[in-house]
Amino acid sequence: MRRRRVTHTALVSAGTVLLASAAVAVAVPAGAAAAGCSVNYSVSSQWQGGFGANVTITNLGDAVTSWTLTWRYDAGQTVTQAWNATVTQSGAAVTAKNVGYNGAIPTNGTVSFGFNGSWTGSNPEPGTFSLNGVACTGGTGPTEPPTTPPTTTPPPNGPADITVNSATRYQTVDGFGAAQSIWGSAWSTTDTQTLVGMGANQLGLSIVRTGLSPVSSEWATHVNSLKTAKSYGSNVKILASPWTAPAAWKTNNSRVNGGKLKTDYYDDYANHLNSYVQYMRGQGVTVDVTSVQNEPDWHPDYDSMDWSGTELRTFVRDQGARVQNTRLMVAEAVNMNYTFTDPTLNDATARNNIGYIGGHLYGTEESGRLRPYSLAEQHNKPVWMTEWNLHAADGGGSNIWGNPANTAVWNETLDDIMRTVHKSMEANWNAYIWWYGKRYYSFIGDGESAYGTVAGAPLKRGYAFSQYAKYVRPGYQRVALTKSSKASPLEVTAYQGDGKITLVILNRSNSAVNNAVIQAPQNVSRAEHYLTSQNANAASQPTTVNGGQATINVGARSISTVVFTL
Numbered sequence: 077m078r079r080r081r082v083t084h085t086a087l088v089s090a091g092t093v094l095l096a097s098a099a100v101a102v103a104v105p106a107g108a109a110a111a112g113c114s115v116n117y118s119v120s121s122q123w124q125g126g127f128g129a130n131v132t133i134t135n136l137g138d139a140v141t142s143w144t145l146t147w148r149y150d151a152g153q154t155v156t157q158a159w160n161a162t163v164t165q166s167g168a169a170v171t172a173k174n175v176g177y178n179g180a181i182p183t184n185g186t187v188s189f190g191f192n193g194s195w196t197g198s199n200p201e202p203g204t205f206s207l208n209g210v211a212c213t214g215g216t217g218p219t220e221p222p223t224t225p226p227t228t229t230p231p232p233n234g235p236a237d238i239t240v241n242s243a244t245r246y247q248t249v250d251g252f253g254a255a256q257s258i259w260g261s262a263w264s265t266t267d268t269q270t271l272v273g274m275g276a277n278q279l280g281l282s283i284v285r286t287g288l289s290p291v292s293s294e295w296a297t298h299v300n301s302l303k304t305a306k307s308y309g310s311n312v313k314i315l316a317s318p319w320t321a322p323a324a325w326k327t328n329n330s331r332v333n334g335g336k337l338k339t340d341y342y343d344d345y346a347n348h349l350n351s352y353v354q355y356m357r358g359q360g361v362t363v364d365v366t367s368v369q370n371e372p373d374w375h376p377d378y379d380s381m382d383w384s385g386t387e388l389r390t391f392v393r394d395q396g397a398r399v400q401n402t403r404l405m406v407a408e409a410v411n412m413n414y415t416f417t418d419p420t421l422n423d424a425t426a427r428n429n430i431g432y433i434g435g436h437l438y439g440t441e442e443s444g445r446l447r448p449y450s451l452a453e454q455h456n457k458p459v460w461m462t463e464w465n466l467h468a469a470d471g472g473g474s475n476i477w478g479n480p481a482n483t484a485v486w487n488e489t490l491d492d493i494m495r496t497v498h499k500s501m502e503a504n505w506n507a508y509i510w511w512y513g514k515r516y517y518s519f520i521g522d523g524e525s526a527y528g529t530v531a532g533a534p535l536k537r538g539y540a541f542s543q544y545a546k547y548v549r550p551g552y553q554r555v556a557l558t559k560s561s562k563a564s565p566l567e568v569t570a571y572q573g574d575g576k577i578t579l580v581i582l583n584r585s586n587s588a589v590n591n592a593v594i595q596a597p598q599n600v601s602r603a604e605h606y607l608t609s610q611n612a613n614a615a616s617q618p619t620t621v622n623g624g625q626a627t628i629n630v631g632a633r634s635i636s637t638v639v640f641t642l
Contacts, residue, residue, distance in 0.1 A: 113212040115145070115205040127153075127199055130190040131161075131172070133207065143187070144209070145172045147202040153195045156597075161189035170202075190623070192595070236595030236625060237563040240570045240577055243597075244556035247504040249571060250458055251313055252497070252545035253283025254513030256298055258319065259379075263301040263514060267532050270520055271513050272309030277613075279519055279538050280546025282311060285462060285509050288318040288352050288366070290331060290379070295355055302361045311550045313364040315462065315509070316352060317408060319379035321345050326381060334375020334382040337391075346395035353402045365432055367405040367462070368392060374410050383407065389419035389426045396429030403431025408462050411439035414449070421451050433457045437464035437496060446496070448504045458506035465510075466492055467517035470527075477516045478528025480536050486610045486633070489537045490584055494635050497544055498582055501554060501569045510541065539613040540635050543606065546614075547578050547637045563592060566630060577640040581630055589630040596624045600640040607636035 116132040133145060145161075148168045155163050161172045172189060205212050254271065256263055263271065272281045284305045286298050305312045320331045325344060328335030337345055353363045368391060372383035383391075388407050396404050409416040412435030420426045421433070433452045440446050452459050469476065469484040476482045493510075500508050513519045519538030521529025529535060552573030559568065566589060567582040577596055583589060603626040605617040610633065617636070620627040630636060 113207050115212055117201050127193050132188045134186045143174045146206045151198050151200050153193050155191050155193045163191050237560040237592045239558045239595040240597055241556040242572050246554040247506050249548055249552045250507040251282030251550045253281045253509040255285035255511055258287035262298045265304050267514055268301045268304040269308050272305050272312055274310055277534055279542040282550050283313045283509055285315045288316040290320050290322045299359045315365045316363045317367040317370045319370050320381045331379050332377050334380050336382050342391055342395050346398040350399045363402045365405050366402045367408050370408050371410050372407050372416055385416040385419040389423050392420055392429045393426035405432040405434045406430050408434040410436050411443050412445045421455055433459045434462045437461055446499050460507040461500050461505055462509045463511055475528030489540050494540055498567050539608045542614055543608055543635045543637045544580055547639055575642050579638045581636050583630045583634050586632050588632045592628055592630055594626045596640050599624045602641040604639045607634050609634035
């Protein structure tokens with residue numbers, strides 16, 4: 077990496093004008109504005125392909141509240157981000173305009189601004205500048221500092237360690253969530269509020285997965301919690317997943333041990349799914365997504381039903397349109413097995429009857445499918461990871477899940493759970509849904525005495541997951557970023573939406589990365605930093621903001637979120 081510092085003071089002949097005055101905003105009579113002005117242009121730092129520059133205009137003339145400075149980059153340089161001015165570029169012509177928060181500039185005053193840019197080959201400084209359409213004619217010597225300091229902010233912190241590139245965009249995020257108890261009691265109102273709420277010590281889940289029972293008399297169990305999730309949370313989606321059809325419709329005449337749906341009951345099963353959706357709708361609960369089958373490739377000794385990929389294709393092709401006021405999902409295979417989804421995606425009629433592709437994470441990484449699903453992307457079908465459950469740390473002793481100091485629990489949360497959330501986002505998946513939200517090893521405790529959790533109280537794993545769920549909201553789009561060698565230990569994804577840019581940062585190394593500089597694509601009005609580690613729960617961290625940059629300390633063995641308000 078090369079760096080240099082170049083300082084250039086422009087002295088321009090009186091007749092030189094870069095852009096026609098009719099094309100430039102004039103705040104005061106042109107001659108008055110430019111009389112005696114001079115421009116100090118300095119390249120404060122330079123690296124391969126990029127540079128930072130500072131510009132100071134002195135002796136502006138009469139007091140002004142608006143100014144426009146123009147110059148040319150004839151060597152092909154391009155301005156990328158600016159602070160304390162609005163800088164635009166058309167070809168070689170660059171235009172910098174005052175921003176309102178600089179306030180009025182005093183007579184014979186000084187104003188400064190800066191920007192980052194890119195370059196190839198060479199990076200010569202401009203030779204001429206014009207202020208309000210008239211060439212600057214001031215002297216080249218150093219100027220006395222103004223008696224009233226300019227209302228500006230300091231230049232940024234130099235080359236960034238993480239640079240966000242919002243021009244390159246990936247998937248739209250549908251959300252992060254967890255399942256209710258499929259066979260047990262419903263979440264209480266307080267439980268639900270803790271899980272989906274956006275306040276302090278709430279986790280911000282935006283998807284709730286619920287079981288679609290084969291027995292209609294059981295559908296009422298979760299109505300209140302689902303209504304609470306929809307009304308109390310922010311843009312919460314409901315996913316309904318069936319484990320089995322009614323026993324009489326299956327080849328084994330049983331709810332358990334797999335068995336297939338008899339083909340002459342395909343229409344009945346579609347009507348069954350539709351009846352559930354309409355029942356919930358009548359209770360004030362919109363079921364956004366309805367799965368055709370949970371784990372069609374698994375037949376355990378509990379509720380289950382077997383399908384092949386071809387059978388799923390046939391069902392959604394011929395019967396999918398019967399299920400109204402929701403979008404169907406295929407097919408929640410155990411390890412995102414494409415065998416169960418490709419046939420539907422490859423059939424135009426079947427494909428048009430579904431809205432989503434679903435799959436689970438059990439063995440998915442080992443099978444090489446924790447990666448973009450190109451066929452789903454080709455047909456614009458969002459991919460949801462709808463279940464994973466891991467709590468191998470159970471063997472660490474009594475009360476471990478209620479003890480935030482337990483290292484085994486934190487290591488599993490960071491190195492397994494949070495790592496796979498990160499990789500799912502890098503794989504362009506649109507949602508990540510954990511297993512039960514309320515369980516001793518999950519997001520809020522269930523009070524099971526052997527593991528030391530308090531029923532309804534947020535757990536360490538919940539705070540860690542909230543670093544995604546609470547700050548990366550439905551509708552945000554993942555965007556590109558680059559990292560310096562200093563930031564290489566960090567696993568980072570960035571998102572843009574609602575006038576914010578949000579970064580989620582995993583530091584699974586044993587060393588902190590201090591004074592990490594994050595560069596946003598534009599100036600930011602505010603930056604927030606929240607961190608969860610073995611010793612902190614989504615705790616607010618100090619953040620220094622400078623123009624379009626923020627400086628943070630990323631603790632060892634932590635997950636944190638930085639939110640820029642643009």
